[in-house]
Amino acid sequence: MESLTTPNSILRRQHIQNFSEASQLEPHWGYAYRVVPCTNDPGSCAYLDAVYDAHDVGMLYTGIFWATVLGILLVWGIGRRVFPAREPVDDLLAQLSSNESTPQRPKPSFLSRSFSAVTSSVRHHLLPTAPLKSIFGHTTRLQLVILTVLTAYLSIWSFVGIVYGKWVTPIKGQPADVVNTRTSLGPWADRVGVLAYALTPLSVLFAARESILSAVTGVPYTSFMFLHKWTGYIILAQSLLHTLGWVLIEGWLYKPQPDVWNKWVVQEYAIWGFVALGLLVLLWICSFQWVIKNVTGYEFFRKAHYVMAMVYIGALIGHWEELQCFLVPGIVLWVVDRLARLGRMGMLHCGYQRKVGRWGFSSAEAEAKVWKDERFGDVVRLDFEHHQKAWNIGQHFFLCFTEGSLWQSHPFTPLSLPQTNNVGDVKHSYVFRAKGGETRKIARVLEEKLKEEREGRTTTTNVVLQGPYGENIVEGLTQDVxxxxxxxxxxxxxxxxxxxxxxxxxxxxxxxxxxxxxxxxxxxxxxxxxxxxxxxxxxxxxxxxxxxxxxxxxxxxxxxxxxxxxxxxxxxxxxxxxxxxxxxxxxxxxxxxxxxxxxxxxxxxxxxxxxxxxxxxxxxxxxxxxxxxxxxxxxxxxxxxxxxxxxxxxxxxx
CATH class of the missing domain: 3.40.50.80 (Nucleotide-binding domain of ferredoxin-NADP reductase (FNR) module)
Structure with a gap:
């Protein structure tokens, strides 16, 4: 219990409780303090019991939700190390069974055969592209199954643990026929709002390039983009339902109108709620491929997405700061991701530069070759050596062209075999088609340089690297595969x-x-x-x-x-x-x-x-x-x- 000296900033929803007659304030994590004992009419007190009980249970459910997510990651991470992608026991037996240069692989063990049979069956059913490509894109059935499970899980937590009922209560100073109608719509709207807050850091995790999820699961960060997108859609749906619920309550069920609505809608927390919802809707609209392709362009969308997302989280804190326990981690994860990206770039380009004999930052000078193709788009090949540790086959780098825009980078997979030479350099080779945007711009720059140099089809350009990202695609690729x-x-x-x-x-x-x-x-x-x-x-x-x-x-x-x-x-x-x-x-x-x-x-x-x-x-x-x-x-x-x-x-x- 708290005394009445509690700051007024946390005394939300004062239109329900009578703080002037309170003897004590009861704290509830993530929610407004409650006046005890309840001095309202019996119906309002029963309604408040339902509201606070539903919220407390809802906070417990968000804890269970995150415990489930973290538990899955823990089991997955341990499983990857206990049961790696390759079959070490069978490989060892193969090496011991023969001294030939190409040993015969022994019959797989019972455990290995069982695992292979199960995974093969799963691929047979879940690997094909999911139905409704116009809605879900070119994703797999597995991704759709994961999304379905997540949606069903959240739907359960949205409805359980709530007392459903209706309470008709009198209003002081109003005629007997002017009453407030209180229903379970209030606690339910609060529940979906809390879940929307709880999903925010998960959405940020799904979007991170320096992905904690990838480090634990081994799944590349790009595979989480589908879930990031659809988690955002779930948050939007939850936010719309939360807002609609309270608009109906404050603008229709509570009386007298329009007095109740006019007093509620100008409160600071309500204004921030509408601002957050507006930003979320704008994020949703800007995510459409048609809008990206014909209106914003990908780079503007990406930068605007970052800015709007952070402002949206700030608006959520303004709307209900008691739940910032879910929002601050989201901001921290985003900042860490951005700093880690800069750190990767610095590690690749900062240090002693042998060619110029000094310490500092230096881009990589690439030999560029261009193939003109007016019909399908010009093709550019880049070749250069860079002092760094060799990456894994299948990983990719983000390349920024200094002769283009310093604010844009694009992912490319090296076609060269990652091998370090005797001075610590690794050869990079890339081929990309310049259809539009920054790649088309750099292709035109190279074409102009070729015209000026008039020395065949090869010129040079400087690039800044960030990476590597992605998985080792040849992990477990033994000689019998x-x-x-x-x-x-x-x-x-x-x-x-x-x-x-x-x-x-x-x-x-x-x-x-x-x-x-x-x-x-x-x-x-x-x-x-x-x-x-x-x-x-x-x-x-x-x-x-x-x-x-x-x-x-x-x-x-x-x-x-x-x-x-x-x-x-x-x-x-x-x-x-x-x-x-x-x-x-x-x-x-x-x-x-x-x-x-x-x-x-x-x-x-x-x-x-x-x-x-x-x-x-x-x-x-x-x-x-x-x-x-x-x-x-x-x-x-x-x-x-x-x-x-x-x-x-x-x-x-x-």
Whole structure:
């Protein structure tokens, strides 16, 4: 209990309780103090009992909600370390069972076979793209299931633990027929409001690039963006329901009107509530792809999103500061994320600069090559060396072009194999298509420099790096795992490092490896010509098969080649041309489903991992194809080739 010296700033909802007749104030975490004993009429006192009990229970439920989230993360984090992605016991047995350079893998253990069968079954059902793509986008069924579970969980906590009833109470100084109608709408509206506050730090966690969730789960931060978006939608729905509930109460159920409404709507906490809701609606509108594409642009949306989100949290504190226990952590997480990003950039670019012989900050000078393409967008390749620790295959960097805008950066996956040379430098190579925005701007800058220099197709530009981000996509990729890489256009940068690593490993004649790559033009092969030549040269011993589809030239064509062939790939494309009027022209790019089926069908032993990168339509087909080839029952019977795992550049690993 508290004395009556409690500051007036915490005495909310004074229109319900009579503080002038109070003998004591009872504190309630996250809510207004309660006057005890209740000096109102019996109906109002019963209503206040329901309100405060519902709030106290609701705060308990938010604790249970966060305990559940943290418990899941704890179990997940421990599980990743106790049961890593690879199968260490079986791998060790394989090494001990034979002294050959390519040991035969023993029969999987009961535990390993059980785990593989279960995960294969889960992929079969949950890997395909979710229905209603117009609403949920190109996400998987798994993401939709997680969202459904979260929504159902929150819905339960929104309704349980509330006394439902109706209390009609008299009003002092008013006729007998002018009464207040108090219902359970009040405590219910408060409950969904509290849950909206409780979800705020989770939404910030989902959006963080320096992700605590990724560090614990191993899932890349980009995979949480879908949940960040839809958690925001849930918060918006909760906020609308909370506001609607109290608008109905203050503007209709309480009497006399409009006196009650006019007194309530000008209170500071109510004004801040409407400001917060307005900002939330604006955030929602600005998140539509149509608005981003045609009105704001992505960079403006991103910067405005940060600003509006922080102002929104500030407005929430102004609305109900007693619940800032949920809001301050959200602000702290956001600030830590921003500082960590700056820290990463500083670690990459601050230090002793050998080329200039001084300490300080220095950008990386990249050799740039441009391929003009008026139809589909110019393509740029960047090559440079930078002094740093090697990253993991599959990770990406955010690149800022100093000749463009210092306030914009874009994510790119290096196509080069991350290896540190004898002076501590690592080679970076990137290929990207300049369709619009900052990438188109930098392509034009490079084109102008080429015109001025008049020295072929190569010039230089400076870049600032931030990263690396993402997961190690070759973790657990042992020699008995078969590898299929499927790429579309510049998506080749995601899969090339995987293949470059494989062709430099010991040869396993039982492993099947293949690359399927769709490009627009024959000239596109020049983007990665040195890497293709290395694959052809070293991949011969590995039986690496390379299939390249040209989809937009005058002649639709496919080239099938085995690494080690004497012909160059570009020559093979010319020799394998197919007329545009043939049956193949109906499906100009590779049939992903056929490619996956043929590959898995020809696997001799071991499981399969499919690496994919390309347009959303290709990834959607690839998910469907991989899902169909997974079969838990067949894996349980020992047919490991039906344990097919997909790793694609939407950063959601299966």
């Amino acid at each position: 078969n590898v299929l890489c499927v790429a579309g256009g510049t998506g080749i940068t995601y899969v090339l490092p995987v293949l470059l690593r494989l062709v430099r490993e010991k040869v396993n004649p039982n492993r099947k490896t293949e690359l399927v790559w769709a490009v627009k033009r024959k000239q596109d092969l020049e983007w990665v010509e040195p890497e293709l030549e290395e694959l052809r040269r070293l991949g011969a011993a590995h039986g690496l098969q390379i299939r390249i589809f040209v989809t937009a030239d005058d002649a639709v064509s496919e080239v099938r080649t085995t690494a080690g062939d004497e012909k160059k790939v570009s020559e093979d494309v010319d020799s394998k041309s197919v007329s545009a009027g043939s049956d193949q022209s109906q499906n100009q790019r590779p049939d992903v489903n056929v490619a996956v089926n043929e590959f898995v069908g020809n696997v001799a032993q071991g499981s399969t991992r499919v690496f994919g990168s390309g347009p959303p339509s290709m990834i959607t087909e690839l998910r469907e194809a991989v899902a169909q080839r997974n079969s838990g029952s067949k894996v349980w019977k020992g047919e490991e080739r039906f344990d097919v795992r997909l790793v694609c550049d939407d950063r959601l690993e299966w």
